[in-house]
Amino acid sequence: MTVLKKLLKNPLSLIGVVLLVAFVFVAALAPILAPPPRPTEPYRIPRSGFKIEPQAPSVEHPFGTTEGQYDIYYAMIWGTRTALRIGLIVTGISLLIGVTVGSLAAMSGGWLDEILMRVVDIFMAFPFIVAAMVLATLLGKGLDKAMIAMVTFGWMGYARLIRGDILAVREKEFVSAAQAIGARPFRILVRHILPNCIYPVFVQATMQIGSMVIWASTLSFLGVGAPEGYADWGQVISFSRNWIISSGPNPFEYWYTLVFPAGALVLFVLSWNLVGDALRDILDPRLRHGT
DSSP: HHHHHHHHHHHHHHHHHHHHHHHHHHHHHHHHHHHSSSOTTBOOOOOOOOOOSOOOOOOSSSTBOTTTTBBBBHHHHHHHHHHHHHHHHHHHHHHHHHHHHHHHHHHHHHHHHHHHHHHHHHHHHHOHHHHHHHHHHOSSSSSSHHHHHHHTTTHHHHHHHHOOOOHHHHTTTTHHHHHHHHHHHHHIIIIGGGGGTTTHHHHHHHHHHHHHHHHHHHHHHHTTSSTBBBBBBBHHHHTTTSSSSSSSSSSSTTTTTHHHHHHHHHHHHHHHHHHHHHHHHHHHHHHHHOO
């Protein structure tokens, strides 16, 4: 039975797959679902004025508007593309760096292994969100700067994980046999070792995609991520900070300013976590049985 069939067979992972497919569908059809008024700037959220008070959902604005009259519906649709771009690019680059560093450390051993692991320890000593926020501030405001900051402090876990797995697989008999016939270290790594230890790293990366989107949204909320008016869920949530509780007779009058962007963020992270958790059980059944 293939991995996909097992994913679809598990009710929880099926929910994750359905949610993930839905997000990909929305991202792919963003120009149709929410045509950009400025084709050259599709991620700029259109606004219908400059009024401070948010406006409730209507025919013109199905999800309402934020303060400053940014259209929430448009931000949700194009924010899906932003979330996928952040999650895949940041996680992909971090994975590549981590696997490269961890593989080099494990295969070389000795002083190089020691130096690389101490570098990993130094980077891991910094709290991720604090370090990313400081670096993003130094680089300047912008989503690309935030992504660079997250990659800078997001690769170490992959390096440590792949290094440990390589050290374990390197002692197997089939690796010794490859060494005995004169195979080069790089060929042994690519053909014999990585295929037998890369799956846990992929599972971790799958579950980290959602986390990277949360951190990017956090940076945008704190004002060091996406610029104002950019289609990013964290940016929209930041617009709702003054309207979460209304001072009027109805304390939840402006619920739509928070529910839609926060709900999209929760569902996006949930989809990746459900798929990643199922992949972990499928690719490493020992974890499922606790052995």
